[in-house]
Amino acid sequence: MRATFQRLDHILIQYANIWRISPFSTPKPSWLNSHPALTQWLLALSDDDVDRLQGNDDLLCQQVGDYLPVAQEIHSLIQVPSCQQKQLTGRTYAWQRDVPGRKAEQIEAFAAATGKITSPLIEWCSGKLHLGRYLAEQFKVPVLGLEINANLVQQANQLACRMHSDARVEQCDVLDPNVVQKLNAHQHVIALHACGGLHASLLQGGVEKQVKRITLAPCCYHRFNQTSVYNPLSKAAKSSELILDSDDLRTAVRQSNTAPERERIKRKRLQMWRLGFDLLQRDIRGIDGYLPVPSLSVKLLDGDFRQFCEHVSHLKELCLPGGLRFNDYEVAGEKRFFEYSRYELVRMTFRRALELWLVLDRVMYLEEHGYRCELTQFCPTDLTPRNFLIDAVYTA
Numbered sequence: 588m589r590a591t592f593q594r595l596d597h598i599l600i601q602y603a604n605i606w607r608i609s610p611f612s613t614p615k616p617s618w619l620n621s622h623p624a625l626t627q628w629l630l631a632l633s634d635d636d637v638d639r640l641q642g643n644d645d646l647l648c649q650q651v652g653d654y655l656p657v658a659q660e661i662h663s664l665i666q667v668p669s670c671q672q673k674q675l676t677g678r679t680y681a682w683q684r685d686v687p688g689r690k691a692e693q694i695e696a697f698a699a700a701t702g703k704i705t706s707p708l709i710e711w712c713s714g715k716l717h718l719g720r721y722l723a724e725q726f727k728v729p730v731l732g733l734e735i736n737a738n739l740v741q742q743a744n745q746l747a748c749r750m751h752s753d754a755r756v757e758q759c760d761v762l763d764p765n766v767v768q769k770l771n772a773h774q775h776v777i778a779l780h781a782c783g784g785l786h787a788s789l790l791q792g793g794v795e796k797q798v799k800r801i802t803l804a805p806c807c808y809h810r811f812n813q814t815s816v817y818n819p820l821s822k823a824a825k826s827s828e829l830i831l832d833s834d835d836l837r838t839a840v841r842q843s844n845t846a847p848e849r850e851r852i853k854r855k856r857l858q859m860w861r862l863g864f865d866l867l868q869r870d871i872r873g874i875d876g877y878l879p880v881p882s883l884s885v886k887l888l889d890g891d892f893r894q895f896c897e898h899v900s901h902l903k904e905l906c907l908p909g910g911l912r913f914n915d916y917e918v919a920g921e922k923r924f925f926e927y928s929r930y931e932l933v934r935m936t937f938r939r940a941l942e943l944w945l946v947l948d949r950v951m952y953l954e955e956h957g958y959r960c961e962l963t964q965f966c967p968t969d970l971t972p973r974n975f976l977i978d979a980v981y982t983a
């Protein structure tokens with residue numbers, strides 16, 4: 588895993604000028620000129636091809652690899668084994684009836700990958716404690732969830748009570764330094780999709796108290812961090828020249844192929860309008876440069892493109908002159924979206940590499956502190972794209 592980390596590190600540093608430049612803000616990234624065959628191939632892709640490649644890192648690396656050979660190496664580096672699923676007894680009605688379908692499948696996959704549990708569990712950032720209640724039932728172990736949201740804490744405890752579960756949740760901020768007092772060497776700490784700074788505090792607290800076992804599926808590396816620049820955990824990542832900012836961390840989790848089709852269509856339309864507005868603002872400001880716009884609700888699609896531009900101009904305190912041909916900008920935005928979505932694929936070829944770099948930082952940190960780690964993919968990416976699972980057992 589160390590060797591993989593070093594290769595990923597090298598590649599990400601060497602190709603930063605490709606994966607860091609977003610074709611959303613830079614319509615013609617500089618690599619277009621140096622890679623004409625790649626550009627030609629991208630522009631010949633159909634919309635279905637683009638969707639398929641966006642949601643499949645392996646296929647994307649293989650196909651881009653014909654034009655950009657480093658993508659072939661990325662493809663071999665990102666091959667992390669799927670875990671050996673251990674058989675569990677099925678879900679009970681009492682548990683299942685309160686858990687959304689996709690979440691239930693993720694939990695079953697997480698549990699099957701974790702295998703036998705013998706120690707008391709702490710579930711970090713437990714939400715409604717769906718995972719904790721499932722494991723308490725399967726393995727007859729006590730579970731304590733830690734969750735900041737009072738409403739979720741109350742709901743979780745009601746659900747646990749109703750199914751006579753040996754699981755409960757305490758309201759608690761896992762970023763509070765005192766949270767470490769809840770940990771001890773006999774526990775097994777689990778976390779399904781705890782975001783960046785939240786799972787970093789789990790790892791640091793777990794290491795400090797030498798908890799017996801940690802099973803973590805990390806996500807959203809850009810959230811809940813104390814600093815704007817990424818603070819690596821392991822010695823190897825600390826000594827890397829790769830300095831990641833929060834936009835880079837966001838890039839690592841950009842793939843979202845699990846959104847329903849209807850939502851994806853809306854998001855695309857919103858991006859087209861944003862790109863159309865980008866062209867318009869360049870003209871009216873007389874500056875050929877991107878103007879950052881905050882995230883916008885898909886509800887704006889209920890109006891027309893002109894109203895959208897008026898709304899965004901108001902947000903950016905821009906004055907729209909009379910006589911603007913909004914229809915032309917709308918059509919130009921669609922054309923730019925066509926190119927953007929194809930050029931973005933090249934950036935996305937490095938996405939899983941970046942995500943794995945971050946995951947390996949966590950793995951190496953645990954290894955440096957006496958843990959033996961296994962890294963697997965606990966489910967297919969179409970169930971959740973955040974499917975890396977770190978299972979660490981304290982051995983020192």
Ligand SMILES: C[S@@+](CC[C@H](N)C(=O)[O-])C[C@H]1O[C@@H](n2cnc3c(N)ncnc32)[C@H](O)[C@@H]1O
Pocket residue numbers: 690711712713714715717733734735736739759760761762778779780781782785
């Ligand atoms: C992405 S959700 C995951 C919930 C659950 N593990 C699951 O998979 O359904 C992250 C959870 O972290 C909780 N959270 C956010 N900040 C927190 C904090 N500082 N301390 C404890 N929990 C926090 C949120 O309220 C939310 O329930």
